[in-house]
Amino acid sequence: MDHDDLMHENSALIALLRTCEHPDTWASIANDCVLEGSAERLLQHKIDPSRNPLQHDGVDADDAQGVLLGDIGLSFGQIEKLKTARTVAARDLEMWREHGLDFVSVFDPRFPERLRATIDVPPFLFASGSLKADDLGVSVVGSRHCTPEGVSFAVDCAHMLVKRGLTVIAGLAKGIDTFAHQTALNDGGRTVAFIGTGIDRQYPAENRGLQQEIEERGLVLSQFWPGSQPTRQSFPMRNALMSGYGVATIIADAGEHSGTRIQARQAQRHGRPIIINHMVLDKARWACDLADRPGVYVVDNVKDVGCALDRIFLVNDNVDGLIKTVLAEEPAKV
Incomplete structure (x- = not known):
């Protein structure tokens, strides 16, 4: 993963965390990211599940129910909220970099390996x-x-x-x-x-x-x-x-x-x-x-x-x- 790809993944991850709603938690989002290998795919799947299927094996109960009911994704307002969160996240990442704050997500090869393997892996570290x-x-x-x-x-x-x-x-x-x-x-x-x-x-x-x-x-x-x-x-x-x-x-x-x-x-x-x-x-x-x-x-x-x-x-x-x-x-x- 090159620098630009990592920045895209990081901004998608932050957007998911900042718009997290029950029953999702930071821990569940982080675990899904590790399983899927991409916050970007998770974000697009959240916006439109039918057009953006996940790549990992297995489908959870919520996804299965969505398929059966013809789920068309989030409302326009929810989609705009995610897009705004993504834009703000990209801006924050640049601001943190300028201030010397090192953001290390689960997608970063520098992320501690032993910590990534835990059941409650944090989505990021500074x-x-x-x-x-x-x-x-x-x-x-x-x-x-x-x-x-x-x-x-x-x-x-x-x-x-x-x-x-x-x-x-x-x-x-x-x-x-x-x-x-x-x-x-x-x-x-x-x-x-x-x-x-x-x-x-x-x-x-x-x-x-x-x-x-x-x-x-x-x-x-x-x-x-x-x-x-x-x-x-x-x-x-x-x-x-x-x-x-x-x-x-x-x-x-x-x-x-x-x-x-x-x-x-x-x-x-x-x-x-x-x-x-x-x-x-x-x-x-x-x-x-x-x-x-x-x-x-x-x-x-x-x-x-x-x-x-x-x-x-x-x-x-x-x-x-x-x-x-x-x-x-x-x-x-x-």
Whole structure:
């Protein structure tokens, strides 16, 4: 896909998102885009389903009903709304580019591969820093109101991840996130920050300098429009992306009501392993509930974390090898 084609896809995607109405959601639009491979085809199909069929296999219930009833597409007003949204989107893309804001859609080859494969892939990201589509990292997360023991554990884990050549992923919040990011930078490693605001905002204010340093030496990612302020919903949403971006999540410190439990829940949905500091089980019932589930490791120290990661990567390598073997095999002759 060349630059012009990508811009067409991006403007069509933004138009679909900005005119999204129930039962569609951003998540369903993003998943449809990944399946179809084109927002442009989805947009034209929305305008006139009979003249613009989709290319992917299968027809959903709404499409089937439309065919049976002779669906002729949207009303004139709805079509004009989509066209206007498309025009505005193209203008916004150019404005963002002029202001140095990097819009990375699911169609962009730079989009993180592991995140694209999740069930709730975001339709786009704004990036500031060095993008690596095949980035290999681990989240280090925990409470803003962390204990000295939790800080020590997070710092030890960040040291270990950098030594292994892995990216340290965190959410740029106070507490554990800050220590994880800063340790990675101090060690000369790579760190990626997912933020709960627009890419042009700094939150919390005391981490403004840290965010700028990560932008210069690592990567900051946002799934929100530029200018977006932090909300109660935005931080759980960014936790879901952190889970999907990394190969595993390390929970260094957390209490019963910590937002960290949201990332643990998302990691389970994504099929991502979770490594829990044993002391978290003494403070959080949800951690105890997780402890006996598949893919969850309870550890006492950073050496245990390293052993857990070794097992995780071994399993991943075995699965990848099996998939490649199956795909390489010729179909059985009947």
